[in-house]
Amino acid sequence: MxxxxxxxxxxxxxxxxxxxxxxxxxxxxxxxxxIGPFRKKTAKRQSIFEQMLFVxxxxxxxVFFVALFTGIVIAMQTAPQLESLxxxxxxxxxxxxxxxxxxxxxxxxxxxxxxxxAAMSAELGTMKVTEQVEALESMALNPVRxxxxxxFLALVIMLPCLTILADAxxxxxxxxxxxxxxxxxxxxxxxxxxxxxxxxxxxxxxxxSFVFGGIIALxxxxxxxxxxxxxxxxxxxxxTSIVTSFILIIVADCILTAIFFFTxx
Amino acid sequence: MAQKEVVIDIRxxxxxxxxxxxxxxxSLEMYKGETMxxxxxxxxGKSTLLRHMIGAIKPDSGSVHVMGRDIANMGEEELDAVKKxxxxxxxxxxxxxxxxxxxxxxxxxxxxxxxxxxxxxIMVKMKLELVGLRGFENLMPAQLSGGMKKRVGxxxxxxxxxxxxxxxxxxxxxxxxxxGVIDKLILDLSKKLSITSVVVTHDMxxxxxxADRIAMLHEGKVxxxxxxxxxxxxxxxxxxxxxxxxxxxxxxxxxDKDNYLEELTK
Numbered sequence: 060m061x062x063x064x065x066x067x068x069x070x071x072x073x074x075x076x077x078x079x080x081x082x083x084x085x086x087x088x089x090x091x092x093x094i095g096p097f098r099k100k101t102a103k104r105q106s107i108f109e110q111m112l113f114v115x116x117x118x119x120x121x122v123f124f125v126a127l128f129t130g131i132v133i134a135m136q137t138a139p140q141l142e143s144l145x146x147x148x149x150x151x152x153x154x155x156x157x158x159x160x161x162x163x164x165x166x167x168x169x170x171x172x173x174x175x176x177a178a179m180s181a182e183l184g185t186m187k188v189t190e191q192v193e194a195l196e197s198m199a200l201n202p203v204r205x206x207x208x209x210x211f212l213a214l215v216i217m218l219p220c221l222t223i224l225a226d227a228x229x230x231x232x233x234x235x236x237x238x239x240x241x242x243x244x245x246x247x248x249x250x251x252x253x254x255x256x257x258x259x260x261x262x263x264x265x266x267x268s269f270v271f272g273g274i275i276a277l278x279x280x281x282x283x284x285x286x287x288x289x290x291x292x293x294x295x296x297x298x299t300s301i302v303t304s305f306i307l308i309i310v311a312d313c314i315l316t317a318i319f320f321f322t323x324x
Numbered sequence: 325m326a327q328k329e330v331v332i333d334i335r336x337x338x339x340x341x342x343x344x345x346x347x348x349x350x351s352l353e354m355y356k357g358e359t360m361x362x363x364x365x366x367x368x369g370k371s372t373l374l375r376h377m378i379g380a381i382k383p384d385s386g387s388v389h390v391m392g393r394d395i396a397n398m399g400e401e402e403l404d405a406v407k408k409x410x411x412x413x414x415x416x417x418x419x420x421x422x423x424x425x426x427x428x429x430x431x432x433x434x435x436x437x438x439x440x441x442x443x444x445x446i447m448v449k450m451k452l453e454l455v456g457l458r459g460f461e462n463l464m465p466a467q468l469s470g471g472m473k474k475r476v477g478x479x480x481x482x483x484x485x486x487x488x489x490x491x492x493x494x495x496x497x498x499x500x501x502x503x504g505v506i507d508k509l510i511l512d513l514s515k516k517l518s519i520t521s522v523v524v525t526h527d528m529x530x531x532x533x534x535a536d537r538i539a540m541l542h543e544g545k546v547x548x549x550x551x552x553x554x555x556x557x558x559x560x561x562x563x564x565x566x567x568x569x570x571x572x573x574x575x576x577x578x579x580d581k582d583n584y585l586e587e588l589t590k
Contacts, residue, residue, distance in 0.1 A: 186421075194418035197378050198432045199407035201400075 081281045084203070088211050088277070091204040100201075102208040110213035114175050115220060121174065122167050126225035129162050130154055130232020138241055147241055151248045152255030154233030159260040163226040165312050168271035171218060172304040176279035179210055180300035183283025184293040192284065202284065211276040218272035219265045226261065263319050270315060271308050278304045328355040330392075331488060331520050332377055337386035339372060339544075346372045348544040349386070354537075359514050359521040361531050363566065364541035365575060370524045371415075373541065374492055377522065378412055379403050391487070408436055410488040411481030415496060417473040419465040419480070425452070426461035429480045436484065451479040455509060471502035478509060482517070489513065491523040495530045507533045528567060532556065540566060542575065 095101050133154050141147050183206060186192050195202050230252060237243045282300035286292045332354040339347040346369045354360045364370045375381040376388050379395045388395050390406055398406070419428050429448045433439060439447070452458045455475040465473060474494060481489055491510065495503035507530045514521045525531060531538060532552055539549035540563045547562050548555065555563060565573030 189421075190414045190416050190418035191420055193380060194412070194414055194420075196380060197407060197410075197412040198435070199404035200432075200435055 077281075080285070081277055084207065084281050084284075085273075085277055087203045088207050091201065091208050092212070095204060095208070100204060102204055102212070106205075107209040107212050110209045111217050113178075114171065114210075114213045115217035118171060118174055118217075118221060119224070122170055122221050122225050123228045125166050125170050126158070126163065126229040127232040129166060130158060130229035130234075131236055132232075133157060133162070133229075134233040134236035135240075138236065142241075148243060148247065148251055150233065150237050150241065151243070151251035154237075155230050155252045155256045156260055158229035158233070159226045159256065159264045161264070161312075161316075163229055164222045164264040164268040164271065165308065167222045167225045168218065168268060168275065168308045168312075169305060171214070171221065172271075172275045172279075172308060173301060175214065176275040176304045177297050177301050179276070179279035180283035180286075181293055181297045183280055184286035184296045187284055187286045188289055188292060206284075207276070207280045210280055211273065214272035214276040215269055216272075218268045218275070222264055222268035223261070226264065263315075267312060267315050270311050274307045274311060275304050278307065330354070331356050331390070332522070333387075333389040334373070334376070335387045335389075337373070337376060337383040337388060339369075339376070339381065339384050346544055347376075347383070350541065350544060350546050351386075352539050352546050352549060354520060354522060356520055357514070357518050358536040359510065359523065359534050361523045361525060361535040361538045362541055363524075363526055363528075363531055363538060365526065365566065368541045369544045370541050371492060374490055374522070374524050378410065378490060379407065408432075408484055409486055410490065411484065411486040412490040413474065413477045413481045413492065413494055415492045417465075417470075417477035419468075419473055419476055421465055423465075424461065425457070425463050425465070425468070425476050428465070428476060429483050431480065432483045447483070448479075451483055452476075454482070454513070455479045456505075471498050471505065474498065474502075474506055475509070478506075478513075482513060482519070485517070486519065488520045488522065491521065491525070493525050493527075494523060495525060495527045500529075503527065503530055504533075506530075510534050528569070542566075 091100070091102070134150050137153050138147060138150055141149050141153070183192070186206070192202050192206075195205055234245075234248055234252075237248045238245050279300050282296040282303070286296040288295075330353050332352075334350060334352045337347050337350045338345075350369070350373055352362075352373075362370050362373060372381065376383055377390060377395070379390075379398075382396045391409065393402070393406060395403065395406060419425075420431070423431065426445075426448050429451055430444050433444050433447060437444075448461065449458055452460065455478050457472060457475055457479065460468075460472070460476075465476070468476065478494075494506050494510065498506065510521055510523065511534055513519055521534075523530075523534060535552045535555075537549065537551050538555040540547045540555065540560075542562050548558055548560050550558070556567070558564060558567075561574045564570075565575055
């Protein structure tokens with residue numbers, strides 16, 4: 060019995076240590092982001108753009124792919140029910156709102172966590188185990204300023220951008236089914252879409268993706284920078300970082316949705 | 325001896341990681357311009373001692389003074405100022421994979437000086453010339469051999485014209501000729517640029533080639549420190565065993581035989 064409680068205790072302690080150290084990394088990142096420019100110690104512009112290219116432009120294809128098929132699937136899944144109510148035209152509104160409010164930001168976040176978050180923790184983890192992080196420190200170059208800030212910035216800027224594009228592509232996916240399969244008039248489909256879609260729908264989605272971007276960057280960098288134990292350690296921290304990002308994205312999604320729901324945003 | 329300027333002063337440093345006591349009261353002084361070799365078996369704490377000197381680890385008790393300043397108790401700004409005055413060559417070279425040879429060497433110059441791009445380019449070439457790698461500027465670290473990586477790492481370590489250079493096992497994993505080349509570079513640099521060199525190694529050949537003074541570390545303590553000749557003719561059994569590479573002696577690599585049977589049948 061004591062063993063059982065001991066195990067629970069050690070899990071709680073380890074988890075709270077992780078939370079504290081992620082929060083510390085967050086504070087550190089914000090410090091370098093806000094105070095850094097005043098001390099003339101900004102992150103390198105070149106590495107910020109490199110990261111933005113990697114996070115944003117290079118992820119376009121896979122994000123579009125996921126969004127397009129999600130739009131198609133929602134339209135196909137809901138069409139029979141709505142048809143039986145004689146309200147098949149509402150497919151347009153349903154696809155638009157569910158994509159912009161929920162599926163666009165969440166699925167884009169998950170895809171980017173898998174693609175970019177994993178790459179970040181693998182890269183930083185490798186740098187850590189091959190002494191490159193220590194080398195930075197020995198040159199009086201802060202690893203947070205050098206490695207974390209560009210990644211954090213790239214993600215919180217590019218993930219909302221990707222989400223907006225994913226919204227558009229997802230709506231287009233629904234449009235394909237609506238027009239070519241359900242034979243709704245194309246003009247009427249778009250008209251209905253914009254009748255249901257408000258700017259608030261898009262904004263709440265963008266706010267969510269902004270938060271998800273921060274989560275992916277911090278978790279990816281945290282597990283990367285705390286890697287130890289060679290190649291095996293890099294594998295372990297990469298896996299942990301993806302799993303943790305996924306869970307946190309879902310939890311944050313729930314919390315944010317609850318906030319939007321109860322404050323009637 | 326008295327007029328020599330002490331650059332690094334380690335006093336009674338204790339350090340423990342979890343259950344393991346790594347350093348238990350190490351004390352050592354290093355003088356300006358000398359090449360100090362810290363030797364000892366694997367796991368004796370010599371890398372940990374080195375990391376105390378670069379401010380990466382803080383001691384549990386005791387003090388580490390580098391250039392007269394207590395490196396364990398300073399703010400980040402101050403520590404950065406000290407760090408700019410030393411360079412370090414890592415065991416795995418620790419070159420940045422994503423940057424070319426030139427960018428690697430230019431990194432500290434770019435970040436810490438306001439030098440013009442042309443001047444940085446010239447300085448990079450000069451540093452690479454010192455280690456015999458001029459013309460390799462545009463290669464990536466993945467395209468270099470182990471010995472070349474070490475030399476680029478050395479060029480990067482001396483990019484800021486440091487007063488002290490730390491070497492963590494500089495010749496480990498290199499062929500004998502390349503090890504000789506690295507040793508010669510270490511000697512050249514400390515003579516030409518009058519740099520204080522601190523070398524951590526267990527490569528006995530290179531120890532006697534480069535050392536002005538040697539400290540032998542064993543079980544977290546400095547067993548003996550002295551000039552190369554003093555150590556060579558030392559009567560200390562631990563030092564003797566290490567130099568000669570005897571499998572038997574005061575440094576024991578096997579468990580006690582007494583409870584062997586007991587543990588087998590437990």
